[in-house]
Amino acid sequence: MTSERGGRFTLRYALGTIADFAAIERRHHGLIRRTLEERLSLEPESETRNRKRLARPTRLGATWELRFGPNNRFRALYSVDVEAYEVSILAIGIKRGNRLLAGGREVEL
Numbered sequence: 001m002t003s004e005r006g007g008r009f010t011l012r013y014a015l016g017t018i019a020d021f022a023a024i025e026r027r028h029h030g031l032i033r034r035t036l037e038e039r040l041s042l043e044p045e046s047e048t049r050n051r052k053r054l055a056r057p058t059r060l061g062a063t064w065e066l067r068f069g070p071n072n073r074f075r076a077l078y079s080v081d082v083e084a085y086e087v088s089i090l091a092i093g094i095k096r097g098n099r100l101l102a103g104g105r106e107v108e109l
Contacts, residue, residue, distance in 0.1 A: 008041050009080070013089045014060070019103035020092040028069065032092060035068045036076055044080045044087045058109060060090040065109065067095075075100055077107065 021029060039051065047053060050067040054077075057063050062077035077091040093102030100107045 009044055009085045009087045011036060011040060011087050011089060014091070016060075016103060017089055017092050023101070023103045024074075024092070024094065028074070031069060032074060032076075035074075036066070036089060039066060039068070040076075040078065040087045040089075044078070045082070054109060058090070058107065060107070061088075062090045075102075077102075077109075 021032070024032070044051075044064065045053075050072065052065050052067075054063055054065055057079075058077055060077060061079055063079045064077070066076040066078065068074050068076070073095050075091075075093050075095055076089055077093075079088050079090065080086070081088070091100075091102040091107055093100045093107055095101075100109060
C-alpha cells in the first residue's frame with residue numbers, strides 16, 4: 001500500500017532496538033539501516049518473498065517480519081500504522097537455527 005501523500009512512510013525505532021544494534025557486529029549496521037529504509041518506507045504491507053505478515057502478533061506487537069542480509073540471517077519485526085504513515089521497528093535480530101536473537105534475548109515468532 002503506497003501512501004497518497006508522496007508514498008513514504010516514516011520509520012520509528014523502538015527503544016529496544018538500541019540493544020538489538022549493540023548485539024550485532026558494527027560492520028552490519030549500515031546495511032541494516034539502508035535495507036530497512038529501502039524496503040519499508042514505500043510499501044511496508046506488501047508481501048514479498050522476504051517480507052511476510054506474521055500468523056499472530058508477537059509479544060512486542062509486531063505483525064510483520066522482514067528477512068534480509070547475508071543468507072537472510074537478519075530479521076526486522078515491525079508494525080505499520082497506515083493512517084499515520086509510520087512503520088514501527090520493534091526488534092532487529094539474527095536468525096540462528098530455529099531461534100531469533102535480538103539484543104541477546106530470544107524473540108518468539
